[in-house]
Amino acid sequence: MKKIPFLLLSAFLILANSVSRARAPQRQQQPPQQSQRLADGGTREVLISILIPSLPDAPFTATVRTEWIRQLPDGSSITLKNHRAIARDKAGRIFQERRILVPDDGKSESGISQIEISDPLSHRLYICVPRELVCQLEEFSAPPFAHAPTAGATPKHPGAPTEEDLGKQSISGLETVGTRETTVIPTGQIGNNSPILTRREFWYSPQLGVNLISKREDPRFGIQNFGVTDIVLGDPDSKLFEVPEGSKILDLRKSPELSVPPASSK
Numbered sequence: 024m025k026k027i028p029f030l031l032l033s034a035f036l037i038l039a040n041s042v043s044r045a046r047a048p049q050r051q052q053q054p055p056q057q058s059q060r061l062a063d064g065g066t067r068e069v070l071i072s073i074l075i076p077s078l079p080d081a082p083f084t085a086t087v088r089t090e091w092i093r094q095l096p097d098g099s100s101i102t103l104k105n106h107r108a109i110a111r112d113k114a115g116r117i118f119q120e121r122r123i124l125v126p127d128d129g130k131s132e133s134g135i136s137q138i139e140i141s142d143p144l145s146h147r148l149y150i151c152v153p154r155e156l157v158c159q160l161e162e163f164s165a166p167p168f169a170h171a172p173t174a175g176a177t178p179k180h181p182g183a184p185t186e187e188d189l190g191k192q193s194i195s196g197l198e199t200v201g202t203r204e205t206t207v208i209p210t211g212q213i214g215n216n217s218p219i220l221t222r223r224e225f226w227y228s229p230q231l232g233v234n235l236i237s238k239r240e241d242p243r244f245g246i247q248n249f250g251v252t253d254i255v256l257g258d259p260d261s262k263l264f265e266v267p268e269g270s271k272i273l274d275l276r277k278s279p280e281l282s283v284p285p286a287s288s289k
Contacts (some may be wrong), residue, residue, distance in 0.1 A: 071239060073249050077115035077143040077165035078232040084110040086253040093245035105133040110259035117141045118263040140264055149266055158266055160274045194235045195254045199226040
């Protein structure tokens with residue numbers, strides 16, 4: 024009976040925590056890249072973060088810092104923050120913490136809600152809730168890595184964002200390439216009485232295959248800033264890729280067995 028509450032909790036955590044996402048060519052990377060925070064009335068607020076692809080021979084450890092600023096109708100604002108550890112080894116295995124967003128008041132501590140360990144060689148994805156000492160085991164399939172295109176290289180279609188090349192800059196000693204995407208939602212498309220302007224900005228590191236900076240401005244969701252800091256190149260501690268000791272594993276790769284009731288005798 025303890026499996027059901029955990030599965031429900033894990034499903035909520037997968038939805039409620041920011042999951043990684045990078046530029047367009049990498050959007051098929053697993054685990055799920057887009058998370059949603061459920062709000063009253065069935066509306067959804069989307070938080071898009073940094074995707075860490077399963078790129079071999081590019082090991083590192085780092086911290087992802089998140090800031091979410093939302094402006095309220097009365098002119099006040101809400102700012103939430105967190106920071107979480109990430110790592111990737113030479114084989115392309117990925118370790119990620121998930122932490123709760125907390126108020127930016129210097130008093131609240133962002134606790135770990137779950138950790139994720141993905142292995143492209145064994146095709147395993149562990150999603151663990153440390154305080155419960157329980158992990159879900161799922162099938163993991165990382166698509167072939169594709170480098171981010173330069174601005175303007177993507178075919179255009181009606182409603183597609185316009186792209187602007189921002190040039191290059193060094194971040195934490197790594198060269199990055201900047202791109203800004205601007206999208207205009209026409210009046211009436213989603214019930215809006217005037218056009219809605221949204222912007223996304225990326226600073227992509229070809230060496231790591233990761234956006235070191237990702238910014239999103241959308242009047243519907245506020246301002247979302249993500250940055251990769253404290254970058255250390257080289258293989259991380261192998262213990263990061265071990266399931267927490269004493270954890271119970273729920274293998275979701277196995278199909279549930281269906282019990283067939285015995286035929287009734289007459």
